[in-house]
Structure formats: structure tokens, C-alpha cells
Amino acid sequence: MVHIADVLARRHVPAAGLFLSLTRRCPLSCAHCSTNSTIRSEEHAAAPFVRLVESFTPQSRPEFVFLTGGEALLRLSTVRRIARVARERGSRTVLITGLFFARARGTVPARLAEVLRTVDHVVVSHDRFHAPEVPRAHALDVVAELLGLGVDTSFQLVADGPDDRYIAETVAEIRARFGDRVPALVAPLGAAGRGAALLDAVELIDTLQPGVRPGGPPPPSGPPAPVAASAPAAAAPAPCAMAAWPTVAYDGTVVACCSQDVVDGPAPEHLVLGHAARDPWSLIAERCAESPTLRAIRTYGPELLTDRFAPGCASGGYCTSCLRIGGRPEVLRGAEQLVREPVFLATEALVVLAQTAAGPEAFARRYGVPEYAGLLTLGRPGGTDREPVGEAG
Ligand code: SF4
Known part of the structure; x- marks a missing residue:
């Protein structure tokens, strides 16, 4: 059993997770789709995805493997195999689905139920664009059935903003039906992985839990220490947590973030970590953790770095x-120089510490609709010590 808040609590940690974009295909035709999926979309060989997971060892593996699409459940045997191998090596699997099989009301088909029980957590995607394809009542029925089967489940909801009435009604129904046992991440429409929802590093430091700041390394005060004789930086620090988990794109290319622009490619070289058909996890993880450019992006953000x-x-x-950094050799060279500075090491450690201390609700506030951030920890053992969940709409 895995709670989604425990997964997202590690979202900023380099190589703590891995996204596998198993297929772009999806049987649904939602009016809004962040991956532009159709049933005729691309789908490549499954072997590279499986091969990469088979390269995990108990000592070198991500904590979480996130199976996504398109609709990952179109590749049932691949999901089953990946979940089994990942578990053998010590990783947990999370699968996100749009519930294409629930267009008509009924129980979850036996073959699908059997595979869904092999993963450690199922995320059900729903919003007003899904609703004409899979009615909300059907989605809630599936979640009830999965919970009955012992499958840890959460919702991912996409909202226009805090006033999205459809999401407000959905949240109210979820909370009423499941008695606050089922968490949800409410993401802003079209903003996944985008900088619009990011807080700058100053705000990040302000989210530190009491007691963390005094005992930790000194916080950065403004831009990083100068390492080049240039004009003062105008951009504010804005660490990018999205640059922490590698993503295997549909064709097996491994990229450094799950931004759809990067996944769709061609990704600039500084965001390419290898290929699943060729490179083992140990090498992918090392490149993710050690790349000077990625370290600088995770610590200061692409605008300050540029x-x-x-x-x-x-x-x-x-x-x-960020995408333009690949065409700026002076920035790539600068990042190499930057990460050798002692002040960078201290700041890098502090940024990771600050995000860890802020917890998964801080992640939901930064990357989701902040008014709904408290939903992320519903049903989590130990709960949260933060304020009650906000009501929106
Ligand atoms: S790694 Fe770069 S492209 Fe990806 S989300 Fe971060 S800033 Fe954007």
C-alpha cells in the first residue's frame, strides 16, 4: 500500500522516481488532453521499458515507478511484468488511468482488476473533460470497487482554478462518499510541469517547518554568490522539482522532466539522460543526479541560471x-563552474531540505490548485499537521 502523498513527498529528490510513458494511445476522446492522445496515437515496443526496470537492483532503483500514458492499461501484460519486477527489486509502482473501461456502468473487468491489484497505487484521472466519456458516478464506483479489493487509490482532478464548479462538486462527492479516506491532487488546467505554478526560492524557504532553518545549512539570501563577472541576476531563484525524476518518453528516450514539450521531443541535449533500450537505471540515475545543468535548474531554476x-x-x-539553455554554451559552461562552488553545494542541500520539510502539501500548493492542497493527505496514516482542507467553489 502506498499513499500518493508519500510518493509526491519525494518528487523533488533526484532519481527517487521514474515515469514510464508506456503508450500515447488512449480509447477516450476527451476535449482536453495534455498528451493529445487518441486510439491511433503512437505506441512503441514494450521491450525498452521492461529492460530498464529489469536493470534495477535492490541497491540501485527508484523508490517509485509511475506508469502513465496515454492509457497505460492498454498494455496489460507490460504493466503486470513491470509491477512484478519492480516489486522484486524493492520499487513501488503507481499507475494513472482515465478509466476507459468504465464508460458503461458495471464492475471492473476481471483481467483489469487482476492487473490493478499488482500495482501499489492507482491514480484515477477525472475532470469535466473526462465526464462526457466516463461519468463521475462511474469513476466513483470504480474507486469504491478498487478500495474493496485493497488497492490504494487517489484522484487526479484538473481544475480551471479555485472557482471551477465541476471540481468543487466532484470534491464534495468524493469526500462525502469516501469519508475523507481518498486523497486527491487538483492540478491546474494546462499547467502541469510548467513554471507558472512555481514559487521562487524565497517563498520556498518561507515554507520551512519550524526548527529546520536553524539546524540546517544557511539559506540563500537572494541570488547565488557570483561566479562570473557579470551583471547581477534579475531573475529570482525558482527551483524546478520537475527536473528530479527521469521520464521515459513513448519511444524509449529518457528525458529529465515530464513536461509534455520535453516528452514529445526532440528534447534539448541537456534534458536527455539516455535511452531505455541501451542504458541501465544506474547510469540514468547517475546522469540525473550529477548533471551540472540539471543540478543548477533544480536549485535555482532555468531563468536565474540563464x-x-x-x-x-x-x-x-x-x-x-530551460529549453533554450541547450543552445547557450555559455550557460552550460557556467553551470559546470557553478556546481563546483562551495556555496552551491550548501544551497543545493538546503533546497532539497526545504522541500522535504515543507512536505507533500507544499508540493500540491506549488504545482496544483493551492486551495485544494489539503486534499492530498486525506487518508494518510498520521494525517497532516497543517490547516484543514480549504473549500473552493
Ligand atoms: S526541467 Fe526545464 S522544461 Fe522541465 S519543467 Fe523544469 S524548467 Fe520546465
């Missing part, structure tokens, strides 16, 4: 700045 070594060039937005 501003420092190519002043005035961090235009176009957070992720656009």
Missing part, C-alpha cells in the same frame, strides 16, 4: 528559458 551566464537572455518564460 540570467547569470547570459544576462538578458532569460526571456519567453520559465520552461522556454
Whole structure:
């Protein structure tokens, strides 16, 4: 059993997780789809995904393997095999599904139920775009059935914002039906993995739990110490936690973040970690953890990094700045220089510590709709010591 809050509590830790985009295909035709999936979308050989998981060892493995698509359940035998091997090596699996099999009301088909019981957590995706395809009542019935089968389950809901009435009604129904036992992450429409929802590092430090700051390394005060004779950086620090977990794209290319632009490719070289058909997990994890550019992006964010070594060039937005770093050799060289500075090591450690101390609700506030962040820890053993869940809509 795995609670989704415990998964997302590790989202900022390099190589603590791995996303596998098993297929872009999906039988549903939702009006909004972040992966642009259809039943005719691309699907490549399963062997590279399986091979990468088979390269895990008890000593070198991600804590969590996130199976996603498209609709991951279109590859039942692959899901079953990956879940089995991952568990043997000590990893837990999380699968996200749009419940294509619940368009008509009824029980979960036996073959699907058997596979869903092999993973450690199931995330059910639902929003007003899914609703015409899979009615909310059907989705709640499936979750009730999965809970009855002993499968840990949560919702991922996509909202227009805190005033999205459909999501407010959905949340109220979920809470009433499941008695606050089922958590949910409410994500903003179209903002997954995007910098718009990021807090800057100053806000991040402000979320430190009492007692962490005094005992930890000194917090960064403003931009990092100068390592090049350039104009002061104009951008604020804004660490990117999305650069922490490798993602295997549909074709087996392993990239450093799950942003759809990066997954769709071609990804710039500084965001490519290898290929699942060729590289073992130990190498992917090492590249993820050690890449100077990724370390700098995770610690300061792409805009500050660009501003420092190519002043005035961090235009176009957070992720656009990141994607353009590959074409700026002075920034790539600067990142290599930056990570050798003692102050960087201290700041890098502090940023990880701050995010760990802030906990999974802080993640939900940064990357989700903040008013609903408290839903993430519903049903979590030990609960949360934060304020009660906000009501929106
Ligand atoms: S493109 Fe870069 S900045 Fe954007 S989410 Fe990915 S790693 Fe982070």
C-alpha cells in the first residue's frame, strides 16, 4: 500500500522516481488532453521499458515507478511484468488511468482488476473533460470497487482554478462518499510541469517547518554568490522539482522532466539522460543526479541560471528559458563552474531540505490548485499537521 502523498513527498529528490510513458494511445476522446492522445496515437515496443526496470537492483532503483500514458492499461501484460519486477527489486509502482473501461456502468473487468491489484497505487484521472466519456458516478464506483479489493487509490482532478464548479462538486462527492479516506491532487488546467505554478526560492524557504532553518545549512539570501563577472541576476531563484525524476518518453528516450514539450521531443541535449533500450537505471540515475545543468535548474531554476551566464537572455518564460539553455554554451559552461562552488553545494542541500520539510502539501500548493492542497493527505496514516482542507467553489 502506498499513499500518493508519500510518493509526491519525494518528487523533488533526484532519481527517487521514474515515469514510464508506456503508450500515447488512449480509447477516450476527451476535449482536453495534455498528451493529445487518441486510439491511433503512437505506441512503441514494450521491450525498452521492461529492460530498464529489469536493470534495477535492490541497491540501485527508484523508490517509485509511475506508469502513465496515454492509457497505460492498454498494455496489460507490460504493466503486470513491470509491477512484478519492480516489486522484486524493492520499487513501488503507481499507475494513472482515465478509466476507459468504465464508460458503461458495471464492475471492473476481471483481467483489469487482476492487473490493478499488482500495482501499489492507482491514480484515477477525472475532470469535466473526462465526464462526457466516463461519468463521475462511474469513476466513483470504480474507486469504491478498487478500495474493496485493497488497492490504494487517489484522484487526479484538473481544475480551471479555485472557482471551477465541476471540481468543487466532484470534491464534495468524493469526500462525502469516501469519508475523507481518498486523497486527491487538483492540478491546474494546462499547467502541469510548467513554471507558472512555481514559487521562487524565497517563498520556498518561507515554507520551512519550524526548527529546520536553524539546524540546517544557511539559506540563500537572494541570488547565488557570483561566479562570473557579470551583471547581477534579475531573475529570482525558482527551483524546478520537475527536473528530479527521469521520464521515459513513448519511444524509449529518457528525458529529465515530464513536461509534455520535453516528452514529445526532440528534447534539448541537456534534458536527455539516455535511452531505455541501451542504458541501465544506474547510469540514468547517475546522469540525473550529477548533471551540472540539471543540478543548477533544480536549485535555482532555468531563468536565474540563464540570467547569470547570459544576462538578458532569460526571456519567453520559465520552461522556454530551460529549453533554450541547450543552445547557450555559455550557460552550460557556467553551470559546470557553478556546481563546483562551495556555496552551491550548501544551497543545493538546503533546497532539497526545504522541500522535504515543507512536505507533500507544499508540493500540491506549488504545482496544483493551492486551495485544494489539503486534499492530498486525506487518508494518510498520521494525517497532516497543517490547516484543514480549504473549500473552493
Ligand atoms: S522544461 Fe526545464 S524548467 Fe520546465 S519543467 Fe522541465 S526541467 Fe523544469
